[in-house]
Amino acid sequence: MGYMKQARHPSVDEMTLVAAMAALSDPIRIGLVRVLSRGGERGWGELRAPVAKSTLSHHLKVLRDAGITRTRQEGIRCYVELRRADLDLRFPGLLDAVLAAADGEDVGDQVGLAREGDR
């Protein structure tokens, strides 16, 4: 994968509300969070969004830097997951409220997963 030694993830008390809110104020990123909320870990390459690969990488970095997601590197590929427990600890109720509201208005529904056999 990219030449990244090791992605830095903020600890729970390094997370800030402003960064979290900013990270969750983009439809693509909300879509990513919704997809990740519907299961555990997902392969990076499994994620589908209507943007270029580099742009998707950017969005995942914003989420990662805000502490919303965790990216794990295994061999040649990455796996992304939602930091549910950490978020609930730092910002109780926030994630659930955002997910509920997003479901209600289908925010970020252009984001999804590769269909089976798609790759």
Next chain:
Amino acid sequence: MGYMKQARHPSVDEMTLVAAMAALSDPIRIGLVRVLSRGGERGWGELRAPVAKSTLSHHLKVLRDAGITRTRQEGIRCYVELRRADLDLRFPGLLDAVLAAADGEDVGDQVGLAREGDR
């Protein structure tokens, strides 16, 4: 006051999650929401933030346009209030979660009210 016929406030179902999240991803605006959450209506001129008057007006417009606050004009001055009930209806739990998190890390604590006898 300014030459504004009548501020347009979005109805509950015109509010969008993305706009709300974006509005709440700025320290000054979070500070304003916190101040407004600690009471009912506040006079515009009573609000204190470390920015120019025009910038404060801008931030209040962002909050207004997102449906977070309501601005009422009475004679020569304006009164601002949080649209608590509408927010709870449209985004259940979101405001409380943001306020709780903001309290925890003192986001926007540079925003406040004029002290008594300050004007």
Next chain:
DNA sequence: TTCGATGTTCGTGAAACATCGAACAAGCTA
């Protein structure tokens, strides 16, 4: 070691945003 796959980083632009001071409009008040 050569190659292909996988994400990240870089370079670049376009758009959005935060900020300020100045100009302005509308309502009181003298």
Next chain:
DNA sequence: TAGCTTGTTCGATGTTTCACGAACATCGAA
């Protein structure tokens, strides 16, 4: 009517964000 107060709007400026393609670094496989 003239003047003051109160917010809004305008114009300018600098920063940040989003987006893309291209280049790159790393790992595993051929």
